[in-house]
Amino acid sequence: MLTADRNTNLNTFHITHHGAKTGVTGSCHQLDFCNGDDNGSLLVDCGLFQGDETRSLDIEFDVTGIDALLVTHAHIDHIGRLPWLLAAGFNSPIYATHATATLIPLMLDDGLRLQLGLKKPDRERILSVIRRLLVAVEYNTWQTLESQSRSLAQIRFQPAGHILGSSYIEVKLPSDEVIVFSGDLGPKNTPLLPDPHPPERADVLVIESTYGDKTHESIASRAERLKTLINRSLLDGGVVIIPAFSVGRTQELLFDIENLIAKSLNEDEKRAWSTIPVIIDSPMAAKVTKQYRQFKTLWSKEAKIKLQEGRHPLAFEQCITIESHHDHQALVNRLKQTGEPAIVVAASGMCNGGRILNYLEALLPDSRTDVILAGYQARGTLGRDIQQGNKIVEISGEHIEVNAHIHTMSGYSAHADQQDLLTFIAGIATKPNEIRIVHGDLQAQQALAGKIKASGLADKVTIAADQ
Numbered sequence: 001m002l003t004a005d006r007n008t009n010l011n012t013f014h015i016t017h018h019g020a021k022t023g024v025t026g027s028c029h030q031l032d033f034c035n036g037d038d039n040g041s042l043l044v045d046c047g048l049f050q051g052d053e054t055r056s057l058d059i060e061f062d063v064t065g066i067d068a069l070l071v072t073h074a075h076i077d078h079i080g081r082l083p084w085l086l087a088a089g090f091n092s093p094i095y096a097t098h099a100t101a102t103l104i105p106l107m108l109d110d111g112l113r114l115q116l117g118l119k120k121p122d123r124e125r126i127l128s129v130i131r132r133l134l135v136a137v138e139y140n141t142w143q144t145l146e147s148q149s150r151s152l153a154q155i156r157f158q159p160a161g162h163i164l165g166s167s168y169i170e171v172k173l174p175s176d177e178v179i180v181f182s183g184d185l186g187p188k189n190t191p192l193l194p195d196p197h198p199p200e201r202a203d204v205l206v207i208e209s210t211y212g213d214k215t216h217e218s219i220a221s222r223a224e225r226l227k228t229l230i231n232r233s234l235l236d237g238g239v240v241i242i243p244a245f246s247v248g249r250t251q252e253l254l255f256d257i258e259n260l261i262a263k264s265l266n267e268d269e270k271r272a273w274s275t276i277p278v279i280i281d282s283p284m285a286a287k288v289t290k291q292y293r294q295f296k297t298l299w300s301k302e303a304k305i306k307l308q309e310g311r312h313p314l315a316f317e318q319c320i321t322i323e324s325h326h327d328h329q330a331l332v333n334r335l336k337q338t339g340e341p342a343i344v345v346a347a348s349g350m351c352n353g354g355r356i357l358n359y360l361e362a363l364l365p366d367s368r369t370d371v372i373l374a375g376y377q378a379r380g381t382l383g384r385d386i387q388q389g390n391k392i393v394e395i396s397g398e399h400i401e402v403n404a405h406i407h408t409m410s411g412y413s414a415h416a417d418q419q420d421l422l423t424f425i426a427g428i429a430t431k432p433n434e435i436r437i438v439h440g441d442l443q444a445q446q447a448l449a450g451k452i453k454a455s456g457l458a459d460k461v462t463i464a465a466d467q
Contacts, residue, residue, distance in 0.1 A: 013173060015206065018061055020439040021464040024210050024378055025050040025077040027439055029181060030061070033153070035174035040152040042145075043069045044169060044181045044206075048080025048111070050352065052380025057081055057115075059088040067147040070155060071096040072183025073166035074103035074247060076111055083112060083126050094133045095143070097157050099165025099295045101136040103247065103288065110246075110284045114353060139167070161186030161196040162414050163248035164292050170199055182207040184439070185416040185424060189219045192255050192292075192313075194300045196416075198427035205425065205432045205458070209440030210376055210415040212448030222411030223256045227264060229370060229407055230343065234272050238368025239335050239342050241404075243356045243383060245349035246285040248414045249375050251292050251314055253345055254280070255303070258316045274318075281322040281331070281346040281355050289314050328355055336362040349375050351382035360386075361395045369404035374412035379441070421448060425457045434460040 013033035019026030026049035031042045043066050049055050063085060071094060072078055082094075082104070096104065105127045112123045137143050137157055145152040153174065157167040162184040171179045180202035188195045217225070233240045244250045257278055265273055280286060293314055296307065306313050322328050335342060347354040360382070363369040377383035385393050386406055392399050410417075416424065425435065435458040437445045445463045452461050 013177065013179065015179070015204070015436065016061075017438055017464045017467065019047060019049065020208075021467065023051075023053040023441060024376065024439055025053050027072075027078045027183075028081070029206060029438070030066070031171060031179060033173050033175075038150060038174070039065075040145075040147070041066045042153070042171065045070075045072055045078040045183070046081045046085050047078040048076050050077055050381070051350065051378035051384070053378070054380070057084045059084050063088045063090040066090060066092055067152055068092050068145055069094045070169050070171075070181070071100055071104065072160065072169060072181065073163055074100050074107050075163065075184070075245070076107055078183070079104055079107060080111055082108060082130060086126065086129055092133070093135045094130065095135050095137055095155065095157075097139060097165045097167055098136040099291065099298060100167070101134045101165075102291055103165060104134065105131060106284065106287055106291070107247070142172070158199065159194060159196055159298075160184065161190065161193050164193070164251075164288075164295055164298060168196065168199070170202075177203045179204045180206065182424075184208050184210070184414070185421065186414055187216060187219065187416050187420050188423070190252065190300070191219070191259075191302050192252055192300060193298065196424065198424045200428070201430045202428050202432045204434045204436065205428070206436045206438055207421065207425070208415070209421070209437045209444045209448045211410075211413065211417040212421060212437065212440050212444035213446075214410070214417055214444075215419060216410040216413055216417040219411055222409060223260060223264070225409060225411070226256060226372070227260050229372060230276075231269065231272075233368075233370045234276065234341055236368050237339050237341055238366060238370065239339075239344055239359070239363055240370045240372065241356070241359050241363060242343070242345045242372045242374055243349050243351050244285070244345050244347065244374060245414075246282050246347045247288045249349055249412060250280065250282070250285040250345055250347075251289055252412055252414070253374065254278070254289070254316075254319065255313045257343070258311070258313045258319075259306075261316065261318065262311060276318070276341050276343060278319045279322060279331070279342055279344045280319060281328055281344055281359075283323055285345070285347060286321045286323070329358065332358045332362050335359075336366075339366065339368055349383070350377050351386065357382075357395055361398065361400055364393070364404045365401045367403040367405075371404050371406050373406065373408045376413060376415065418448060418451065422451055422455065422457070425452065426455070432458045434458060434462060436462045436464060438464040
């Protein structure tokens with residue numbers, strides 16, 4: 001699509017979606033623009049394709065003319081193909097917030113180890129190049145992008161409320177048009193991170209639609225539901241397994257569990273809960289949680305008050321971190337043999353890899369087990385199979401019987417739901433000329449498009465899946 005400036009036909013831009021067109025992974029969007037004789041090109045995210053969207057990791061587009069990469073946040077479906085971008089010849093600056101710039105090497109180091117089995121020296125060679133290219137920027141501050149001593153455009157990163165360091169990105173072109181890329185927007189009223197606030201202007205808004213057709217259960221009720229599920233499990237015995245992404249979901253769960261222990265239990269519940277370990281079995285989650293504690297200035301007002309009260313919502317007494325693989329395997333065997341109660345939070349959030357697989361293989365056949373799916377499960381993942389009620393699932397080549405109780409809690413999604421997305425759009429003071437819907441299954445994109453059109457929130461609505 002070629003879009004002309006309102007006042008002149010000399011200034012144009014073109015947006016190409018290299019990923020997240022027909023699903024929720026592989027986010028990658030290219031913005032090409034010109035101003036007279038000058039041309040510019042920006043890439044927003046370069047993520048990994050997952051689930052049944054998985055495809056070649058190779059970069060299938062020309063990177064030689066791209067002036068900069070802008071990263072919305074550090075989830076692997078937004079940064080996972082950075083090493084392949086470098087291999088394709090990319091050598092331009094990578095802009096991200098300070099927290100995201102800290103998390104990117106951590107996430108990629110883990111990804112390269114798991115995906116390719118690379119040894120640490122080989123991983124470090126790749127990461128050293130990425131660190132050299134990274135440019136950390138402040139929130140809420142316009143930054144001028146330059147290439148070969150000429151000004152290209154201005155960019156500004158704004159809090160997105162999705163995970164630590166997450167942003168939506170405003171790009172102001174030489175034509176004075178403003179293009180906004182939402183990245184992944186968080187829901188309203190989460191206790192750990194502040195809400196996202198819409199931009200004042202977006203001539204074109206590229207917006208995610210992961211839950212464009214759904215409404216989450218309320219944030220206020222999610223902790224009570226979690227409490228109910230854990231209390232039921234304590235009565236029956238057995239393990240509560242929570243697959244969770246290392247960035248975002250794990251920290252939200254810890255925050256709520258600490259709050260339940262500190263303030264929300266009656267005396268009988270306190271006695272029962274005092275004996276139950278809260279196990280974080282993910283070295284990556286432990287590293288990320290440390291970064292959440294380091295960047296406390298980005299926390300919400302509610303979370304900061306807890307710190308002022310002397311509480312430690314991400315490092316409380318009953319929280320135990322499992323580091324070594326030996327300790328992990330020993331714990332899995334022990335829980336399988338004894339059936340003793342425990343709350344286990346482990347990656348990956350979609351059950352498509354990581355230590356969570358060993359827990360599921362060992363404990364899904366046990367009817368005392370509760371599995372809480374606290375986030376989106378992409379098509380083609382084990383998490384989706386379990387969520388859909390399959391009684392037999394395949395793990396590591398073995399067919400595993402599912403007798404565990406399966407629960408889905410949408411209140412822990414790190415993504416805005418349909419109403420949150422509509423509220424974000426409606427909050428833009430000047431109605432967008434165009435809204436482009438990405439990062440969602442076709443049904444979600446279509447549902448959100450219908451609501452936007454019915455509400456008159458944009459002059460034009462485009463569905464990426466149709467492009």
